[in-house]
Amino acid sequence: MTQFDNVSVVKQANVYFDGKCVSHTVRLADGTSKTVGVILPSSLTFNTGAPEIMEGVGGSCKVRRKGEGDWTTYAAGQSFEVPGNSSFEISCDEPYHYVCHFA
Numbered sequence: 861m862t863q864f865d866n867v868s869v870v871k872q873a874n875v876y877f878d879g880k881c882v883s884h885t886v887r888l889a890d891g892t893s894k895t896v897g898v899i900l901p902s903s904l905t906f907n908t909g910a911p912e913i914m915e916g917v918g919g920s921c922k923v924r925r926k927g928e929g930d931w932t933t934y935a936a937g938q939s940f941e942v943p944g945n946s947s948f949e950i951s952c953d954e955p956y957h958y959v960c961h962f963a
Contacts, residue, residue, distance in 0.1 A: 864888065877904050883960070895960040903951040911944040911963035918957030924949045 870885040874895060881904060883897025899921070914923075916938050922931040923940055926947045934940055936957075942948050944963070950956075 899952050899956045905949050907947045912942045913961040915939045915959045919954045921956045922951045
C-alpha cells in the first residue's frame with residue numbers, strides 16, 4: 861500500500877530526540893492509529909508501551925531489540941516487530957522513512 865485513504869491526521873508533530881525523529885499520527889476510519897515519520901541519521905533508543913510493527917518505506921536502518929546481542933539491517937519494504945513494554949535501539953546512516961503500526 862502506498863497511501864492511506866480516508867484518514868485524519870493530527871497536525872501537531874511528534875518530535876523526539878531533539879528533532880532526530882519526527883512523525884505524525886494518522887487515525888484510520890476503523891479507529892486504529894499509526895505514525896508516519898522519518899528518523900534522521902543517528903543512533904536512538906525507543907521504549908514501547910504497546911507492541912509495534914515498524915514498516916520501512918525509505919532508507920535503511922540497523923535494529924537491536926532489548927535482549928538481543930546482534931544488530932539486524934532492514935531496508936525499505938521490510939518490517940520488524942517490537943514487543944510491548946520493551947525497547948529497541950535503531951541506528952540510521954541515512955534518513956529512514958517509516959510507518960509504525962500499533963497492535
